[in-house]
Amino acid sequence: xxxxxxxxxxxxxxxxxxxxxxxxxxxxxxxxxxxxxxxxxxxxxxxxxxxxxxxxxxxxxxxxxxxxxxxxxxxxxxxxxxxxxxxxxxxxxxxxxxxxxxxxxxxxxxxxxxxxxxxxxxxxxxxxxxxxxxxxxxxxxxxxxxxxxxxxxxxxxxxxxxxxxxxxxxxxxxxxxxxxxxxxxxxxxxxxxxxxxxxxxxxxxxxxxxxxxxxxxxxxxxxxxxxxxxxxxxxxxxxxxxxxxxxxxxxxxxxxxxxxxxxxxxxxxxxxxxxxxxxxxxx
Numbered sequence: 001x002x003x004x005x006x007x008x009x010x011x012x013x014x015x016x017x018x019x020x021x022x023x024x025x026x027x028x029x030x031x032x033x034x035x036x037x038x039x040x041x042x043x044x045x046x047x048x049x050x051x052x053x054x055x056x057x058x059x060x061x062x063x064x065x066x067x068x069x070x071x072x073x074x075x076x077x078x079x080x081x082x083x084x085x086x087x088x089x090x091x092x093x094x095x096x097x098x099x100x101x102x103x104x105x106x107x108x109x110x111x112x113x114x115x116x117x118x119x120x121x122x123x124x125x126x127x128x129x130x131x132x133x134x135x136x137x138x139x140x141x142x143x144x145x146x147x148x149x150x151x152x153x154x155x156x157x158x159x160x161x162x163x164x165x166x167x168x169x170x171x172x173x174x175x176x177x178x179x180x181x182x183x184x185x186x187x188x189x190x191x192x193x194x195x196x197x198x199x200x201x202x203x204x205x206x207x208x209x210x211x212x213x214x215x216x217x218x219x220x221x222x223x224x225x226x227x228x229x230x231x232x233x234x235x236x237x238x239x240x241x242x243x244x245x246x247x248x249x250x251x252x253x254x255x256x257x258x259x260x261x262x263x264x265x266x267x268x269x270x271x272x273x274x275x276x277x278x279x280x281x282x283x
Contacts (some may be wrong), residue, residue, distance in 0.1 A: 001163045003203045014105055014212075019238060022214035024161055026203070030105060030210045031151045036097040037208050040127075040153040040228050042067045052090055056080045066129055070226045073131025081134025081223065085127040087230070094127070098151075098230055101125065103210060106149055110235040112283040113276070115269035119262070121247075122146055125232045130157070130223035138220065139170055139180035144250070145215040145242035146233035152205045155227035159211060160184060160202045162218040169198035170218055177249065180218060215239040237277065240270045 007028040018025045031037040050064035057080065066083045073079035087094050102109055110116060111123040122143035142148045162170065170180040171192050182192050189196055204224065205211050213219055235243055247266045252259035
């Protein structure tokens, strides 16, 4: 699998060459439709939203504190990673800066349907902030087998993805199926010998670029510089079956009766969205 970088791809090409087969792509200028492109910088966020708060590892931080930490971060002494700010609940003023959210490519997105405004389905519109050396120590899948879109608005981040079908080499945690037990930044081949057979693909995503990560693709990220990115999730007919399976897996910890109710609701919601697609319903 090769990571393609395109500035001129049509929606139809994206669907045929990436959405349907589940192949990642880096859009080099899809974010030109966002006001956030070129606007979201540490100084701008510090000046306008310095007192907004988030938490990491049960500790609360203001935006100003976060930005101070990531600007002092080094590979040898990295700041906590990642700091997450939920846009709708913490920074609603920024939503207008990321319109259209789908960048004219993440369409349709059933997550935007009123059906999925009720309950918790893994969907999020979030800002990620990190500093040099910041990394996910584990490879992971996105919750509910949603596809992920990550737009880098400031700084550079190195992503690593694995082609589908390499689960056995990545040792999924038996208690958290979406999370690998391996740390690819410090691999332990004695404990995880099959990891040697995995074929990671690493590449850099820079300012203004957008990475599409299809559902079922194991991945992780590493901040090379101070970074600011915005990420959202996508659900459509292409991943609805795996989505519903995950609803059962993730909800049954609250009881099988509740899980069955959620599966039934999600199934009907997906059916409603699919019918809406047929009739050209806009969300």
